[in-house]
Amino acid sequence: MRDVIVIGAGGGGPVVAxxxxxxxxxxxxxxxxxxxxxxxxxxxxxxxxxxxxxTGYFRPGPSDRSKPAWFREWPQNSFVWQLSGVGxxxxxxxxxxxxxxxxxxxxxDGADRNExxxxxxxxxxxxxxxxxxxxxxxxxxxxxxxxxxKEQTFFRxxxxxxxxxxxxxxxxxxxxxxxxxxxxxxxxxxxxxxxKNLLNYPQATGCTFCxxxxxxxxxxxxxxxxxxxxxxxxxxxxxxxxTANVWARGGRPIExxxxxxxxxxxxxxxxxxxxxxxxxxxxxxxxxxHREDARVVVMSGGCTxxxxxxxxxxxPNPNGWVGRGYTDHFFDxxxxxxxxxxxxxxGVGSSARLDFxxxxxxxxVGLPPALSAFAGTLSDSGIRxxxxxxxxxxxxxxxxxGRVMGPELKELMAGGIDKLMTVLVITDDDVxxxxxxxxxxxxxxxxxxxxxxxxxxxxxxxxxxxxREFMARKAAELLRGAGAKxxxxxxxxxxxxHVQSSMRMGASxxxxxxxxxxxxxxxxxxxxxxxxxxSNALGGPNPTLTSQALATRTAEKIFATYFGGDPWxxxxxxxxxxxxxxxxxxGQLGL
Amino acid sequence: xxxxxPPAVEPLARRAFxxxxxVLGAAVGAGGLLTRSLLNPAxxxxxxxxxxxxxxxxxxxxxxxxxxxxxxxxFAMPGPDAYSRTQGTPSPTPGAMESGAxxxxxxxxxxxxxxxxAIAQPVGAALVTGLADSGLADTGLALPGxxxxxxxxxxxxxxxxxxxxxxxxxxLSFPIAGLLNLMATQVxxxxxxxxxxxxxxxxxxxxxxxxxxxxxRTDSDLVALxxxxxxxxxKASVSGLLKFVGGALLEFATFGAYSEYGVFDKETxxxxxxxxxxxxxxxQPDGPVEGWDDFIGYYQGRKEVHD
Numbered sequence: 083m084r085d086v087i088v089i090g091a092g093g094g095g096p097v098v099a100x101x102x103x104x105x106x107x108x109x110x111x112x113x114x115x116x117x118x119x120x121x122x123x124x125x126x127x128x129x130x131x132x133x134x135x136x137t138g139y140f141r142p143g144p145s146d147r148s149k150p151a152w153f154r155e156w157p158q159n160s161f162v163w164q165l166s167g168v169g170x171x172x173x174x175x176x177x178x179x180x181x182x183x184x185x186x187x188x189x190x191d192g193a194d195r196n197e198x199x200x201x202x203x204x205x206x207x208x209x210x211x212x213x214x215x216x217x218x219x220x221x222x223x224x225x226x227x228x229x230x231x232k233e234q235t236f237f238r239x240x241x242x243x244x245x246x247x248x249x250x251x252x253x254x255x256x257x258x259x260x261x262x263x264x265x266x267x268x269x270x271x272x273x274x275x276x277x278k279n280l281l282n283y284p285q286a287t288g289c290t291f292c293x294x295x296x297x298x299x300x301x302x303x304x305x306x307x308x309x310x311x312x313x314x315x316x317x318x319x320x321x322x323x324x325t326a327n328v329w330a331r332g333g334r335p336i337e338x339x340x341x342x343x344x345x346x347x348x349x350x351x352x353x354x355x356x357x358x359x360x361x362x363x364x365x366x367x368x369x370x371x372h373r374e375d376a377r378v379v380v381m382s383g384g385c386t387x388x389x390x391x392x393x394x395x396x397x398p399n400p401n402g403w404v405g406r407g408y409t410d411h412f413f414d415x416x417x418x419x420x421x422x423x424x425x426x427x428x429g430v431g432s433s434a435r436l437d438f439x440x441x442x443x444x445x446x447v448g449l450p451p452a453l454s455a456f457a458g459t460l461s462d463s464g465i466r467x468x469x470x471x472x473x474x475x476x477x478x479x480x481x482x483x484g485r486v487m488g489p490e491l492k493e494l495m496a497g498g499i500d501k502l503m504t505v506l507v508i509t510d511d512d513v514x515x516x517x518x519x520x521x522x523x524x525x526x527x528x529x530x531x532x533x534x535x536x537x538x539x540x541x542x543x544x545x546x547x548x549x550r551e552f553m554a555r556k557a558a559e560l561l562r563g564a565g566a567k568x569x570x571x572x573x574x575x576x577x578x579x580h581v582q583s584s585m586r587m588g589a590s591x592x593x594x595x596x597x598x599x600x601x602x603x604x605x606x607x608x609x610x611x612x613x614x615x616x617s618n619a620l621g622g623p624n625p626t627l628t629s630q631a632l633a634t635r636t637a638e639k640i641f642a643t644y645f646g647g648d649p650w651x652x653x654x655x656x657x658x659x660x661x662x663x664x665x666x667x668x669g670q671l672g673l
Numbered sequence: 674x675x676x677x678x679p680p681a682v683e684p685l686a687r688r689a690f691x692x693x694x695x696v697l698g699a700a701v702g703a704g705g706l707l708t709r710s711l712l713n714p715a716x717x718x719x720x721x722x723x724x725x726x727x728x729x730x731x732x733x734x735x736x737x738x739x740x741x742x743x744x745x746x747x748f749a750m751p752g753p754d755a756y757s758r759t760q761g762t763p764s765p766t767p768g769a770m771e772s773g774a775x776x777x778x779x780x781x782x783x784x785x786x787x788x789x790x791a792i793a794q795p796v797g798a799a800l801v802t803g804l805a806d807s808g809l810a811d812t813g814l815a816l817p818g819x820x821x822x823x824x825x826x827x828x829x830x831x832x833x834x835x836x837x838x839x840x841x842x843x844x845l846s847f848p849i850a851g852l853l854n855l856m857a858t859q860v861x862x863x864x865x866x867x868x869x870x871x872x873x874x875x876x877x878x879x880x881x882x883x884x885x886x887x888x889x890r891t892d893s894d895l896v897a898l899x900x901x902x903x904x905x906x907x908k909a910s911v912s913g914l915l916k917f918v919g920g921a922l923l924e925f926a927t928f929g930a931y932s933e934y935g936v937f938d939k940e941t942x943x944x945x946x947x948x949x950x951x952x953x954x955x956x957q958p959d960g961p962v963e964g965w966d967d968f969i970g971y972y973q974g975r976k977e978v979h980d
Contacts, residue, residue, distance in 0.1 A: 126942050128933045128961075129933065130928075130933055130934045134781075134928075136781050136786060137780075137781065150785050150786070151785065153786075156917050157913020157916070157917065158913055159889065159916050159917055159919065159920035212980075225976075225977065226971065226977050226978055228968050228970070228971060229968075229972050230967040230968060230969060233972070247973065249975065250978055250979065250980045251978060251979065251980050252980050259972070259978075260971070267976075268968045272964060273964065273965075273966065273967065274966055274968060275964070276965050276966050278964070281963040281964045286964070290963055290964025290965070291965040291966075292963060292964045292965065301963060301964065302963070302964075425967060427956075428967040429967050434972075450956055451931045451948075451951065451953075451954045451956050452928050452929075452932035452933075454931070455750075455927045455928060455931035456924055456925075456928040456931075458927075459749070459923050459927045460924050461920075464882075465885070465923075468879060468882035468886070469882060471886065471890070485923065487748075487749070487882075487927070488749060488750070488751060488878060489762045491749075491927070492751065492764060492766075492768070495931070495953055495954045496766070496954065498954060499954040499955060499956045500955060536913075575920055
């Protein structure tokens with residue numbers, strides 16, 4: 083009998099695991115995918131080897147790459163970018179840690195208060211969330227991003243839009259700024275040389291500007307795992323959780339088991355109340371099933387897998403909201419072609435952003451060639467110059483929106499990858515019940531019936547569509563302002579990569595799965611702690627910080643409710659994840 | 674679900690269909706790949722057709738799939754090759770053929786797309802026989818040359834059906850190629866004849882785009898027709914999957930063409946030579962790095978912010 087079993091070692095689960103390990107609880111962390119304990123042996127810097135969703139080391143699948151990835155049904159032209167493995171999608175993220183906009187929380191009374199997703203606000207105030215933001219920001223740590231040439235290009239464009247520079251953590255209105263990111267900023271020789279002989283730790287510390295965020299961060303070379311620049315959870319929260327005895331008084335290291343696919347959450351009636359009792363998981367390699375009980379179970383498998391596990395466990399869904407309300411920031415993509423170098427794709431994937439509440443935001447994105455080409459062809463608007471698939475909007479970009487394909491793409495790419503700058507359009511999209519996860523009617527896999535992710539992307543709400551069009555225009559204006567000679571709008575088909583709210587927390591029993599404490603309404607002692615518990619799309623900011631802040635809050639609720647402890651975020655000081663005690667202990671553990 | 678008998682087969686329509694999905698050209702056209710023994714009525718009479726026919730038809734379908742996917746990958750990234758010339762968009766610099774993108778597609782489709790065989794098999798069967806029965810192929814009656822189709826086609830047709838009904842795992846590249854070739858003959862019926870093995874590879878760039886327009890069209894006839902062969906809720910799933918497949922083929926072929934796949938050594942985790950796309954785009958001219966000297970400071974000199 084464990085105190086707590088956490089299902090999933092992605093962006094959220096390790097937060098709960100680390101916080102409760104620090105309080106001395108017996109925590110088991112189960113991860114369906116690979117451990118990736120030795121990135122220098124397992125990873126490269128190559129796009130197909132890393133990012134191929136079928137065969138890459140960053141795919142949704144078991145450790146054994148000779149086995150197929152896990153198939154999920156997407157009944158529309160779309161791409162759901164799932165990753166298994168310790169770190170989950172933070173393995174390929176860019177470490178951007180903006181706070182959610184205040185307008186998405188209960189009690190917000192700004193002048194634009196009616197312009198947000200007003201029916202799906204967080205069930206508590208922004209002020210209540212701030213200490214949890216601060217706790218995560220200090221733990222990671224979150225810093226103001228250093229600038230490379232591609233950020234300079236972005237800022238040159240942003241400066242033409244008549245907006246102020248944001249110099250606060252909280253976004254108070256339309257503005258632009260360097261990212262606040264969970265990247266250790268460059269120190270020593272990092273960022274100052276391209277000579278690999280001079281880029282070993284500790285001569286170099288923090289970000290070396292290698293440009294390989296999306297292929298996984300293992301730099302500077304020779305650094306302890308918790309000193310790698312990018313603070314994916316495999317480099318931050320997981321190392322802390324595994325070493326909790328050395329940095330927390332009374333702390334107890336977690337046990338981490340990988341290639342452990344949880345297929346069932348067990349629950350039984352206790353005193354008439356349905357109560358979680360434990361889990362069953364399946365070993366990817368042997369196929370053996372294991373069952374273990376716990377006082378509390380935490381679902382942190384992500385927006386697609388949590389609903390699947392819920393359904394496959396036969397848990398009740400009285401209001402029908404399990405899997406519903408999935409938000410994805412309804413991304414779009416604009417490419418600017420320049421005469422001069424933009425600095426693409428060196429440095430952190432994205433270190434500059436523009437926020438525009440209540441519409442959404444923009445950020446620059448640097449990508450190597452294959453991912454750039456992929457991003458230029460993921461469209462709901464057909465092929466530029468050939469067909470529009472019923473769309474193909476025109477606007478301040480050149481020609482109709484649509485795929486840049488074939489000869490046109492080759493000509494664009496031949497101009498030089500460093501002559502491109504791409505801007506991601508991040509839409510503040512509404513929680514909609516029909517954007518959802520259900521079980522697929524396609525055949526089950528070894529772990530049970532598979533999830534089906536449905537997005538009615540051509541039937542989004544008027545507010546969502548308005549927001550996306552508004553931000554796409556801003557992106558085009560920004561690129562023109564930065565000096566782009568030609569601007570392409572791709573009109574992305576759903577690229578479901580920022581994922582939120584499919585097991586949403588809410589004030590109302592009518593449209594939420596999780597109550598304001600993070601516990602599921604239908605099953606006691608069962609909590610949800612990852613992006614799926616977010617109440618909404620946050621207004622557009624990248625979700626990880628808010629998700630981890632909420633997971634920290636949920637960890638406190640678990641500890642106070644079921645283990646008789648006191649909350650700590652307002653009374654204690656966080657330990658930073660780069661703490662040398664963690665590094666030393668990782669070395670002793672051979673990690 | 675109604676369990677009515679399938680509609681009676683119209684022989685000529687059934688013959689037309691292998692032509693439409695390209696099997697005819699691959700099997701018995703110029704440089705045809707189908708071994709004579711399969712087409713020899715004497716052999717057919719003495720053999721049970723199964724399993725030997727399965728073994729005989731597999732390489733035919735594989736070559737057809739490769740040819741079709743060559744037509745797809747040069748659509749994603751044209752180069753100096755014959756397929757790009759046929760497409761009408763030749764390019765002097767290396768393209769998809771040189772980058773190994775067709776191998777990338779075949780490897781992915783046949784070995785790593787965990788697509789349920791329970792769906793791939795019926796889709797494949799629908800492409801070979803179902804559509805022929807459905808009426809979509811009726812326009813094939815007007816196709817030039819079909820009135821003189823060899824009598825052996827009946828055997829070929831049976832072999833195809835036998836393959837699809839066998840327990841063999843269906844390589845996903847086969848039905849994908851079938852889909853592309855069917856669409857090719859929709860946009861240009863003359864594509865049943867010409868250079869290369871497959872109708873899709875014979876299309877111009879604009880015609881290939883038109884073929885994808887048909888696949889992507891929200892309520893395409895193809896989707897509706899294929900759905901006939903699946904009960905709900907699978908019906909909606911197959912319909913949605915085809916929309917997904919249309920987009921994914923374009924995106925994935927492009928990703929493969931611009932990736933390091935063709936020159937990556939899995940054993941050493943190193944590149945055997947510089948990838949085509951790196952030379953094209955100037956990406957990391959000296960190969961992989963540990964870092965860049967690209968740090969130019971902090972915007973407006975601000976290194977931290979507070980509320």
